[in-house]
Amino acid sequence: IESPPETTTIIITATKPDGRKKLFAELRKRAIAIEFRPPYDNEIPAWIQTHVKTLGRQIAPDAAHLLHMSIGSNLRELNGEIEKLFIATPSNPISREDVAQVIDNTRGITVFELADALGHRQLNKAQILIGRLCEQGEHPAGTIALLVRHFGILRRARWISGQRLPRNAIASRLKVPAFFLNNYLDQARLFDERALWNAHDALLDADNRLKSSGGTPHEILAHLAYRICRASP
Structure with missing residues (x-):
């Protein structure tokens, strides 16, 4: 850690990393540190819209909100539902009605x-x-x-x-x-x-x-x- 090669990339996974510990302090001092934290709950609708856009489609704000309220904040589950939406509906942007239909067909009571x-x-x-x-x-x-x-x-x-x-x-x-x-x-x-x-x-x-x-x-x-x-x- 004190003298790593310039091409070194270190990936650390942790639920709640303690930035005060020596390891993290040294890494921040000697390298560029990027934290990939999951979005907070109130950031999920915006994350849905951004993620859908990176996949080449659009989703209406009220549709993203309904998807969040129905599925929750688990990114893996949300990604799975987005994949189902892509398969089930050709409309662009994806509408609230599209989300409601797919959820009704796959998840029952929400x-x-x-x-x-x-x-x-x-x-x-x-x-x-x-x-x-x-x-x-x-x-x-x-x-x-x-x-x-x-x-x-x-x-x-x-x-x-x-x-x-x-x-x-x-x-x-x-x-x-x-x-x-x-x-x-x-x-x-x-x-x-x-x-x-x-x-x-x-x-x-x-x-x-x-x-x-x-x-x-x-x-x-x-x-x-x-x-x-x-x-x-």
Whole structure:
């Protein structure tokens, strides 16, 4: 490391590399260091659009958002769904309807539908969807992650909607396509601020229970749905 040949390339894979350690400090001092971190959750729709573009096609912003909400943030799974879209639809750009059709044909019930049911406080529908998601083998940790994002948007939507901003400005601040804005705003109105923070706490509790084996995924998600939908509005 102290005197490597100029042609040397070192690739290090790590979940959370500690840049303070001597190895990383020396590499940064003596070479060009490039970090290929996965995109953050709020960067996924833009990543989808960029990735599709590098493959020679275009995808509409609302289609990228729906793909993210339905599939999650796993880049390998997203790439697989993008490949299916390329095969299934010739349209360019790829539309929201194209994404919905491919997802309906290949994945059954989606977490997006569960988020929508919980956002509308439809407990019975949410419980049915949870049962079907568990039957499909949907990863519960991924489900929780998407629900955390969804209710984070609802909290921001409730706060921003009181500022009397133009619709495009609200959508921009929420980082959601304008096509979905009314749905988020309608859901946000069904909760007061306390209820939304209670939902946030319920999601964190559910995540902790999953990690500590505090029940089956179905039991944990069903209890989560009850806490969210029955919280005081």
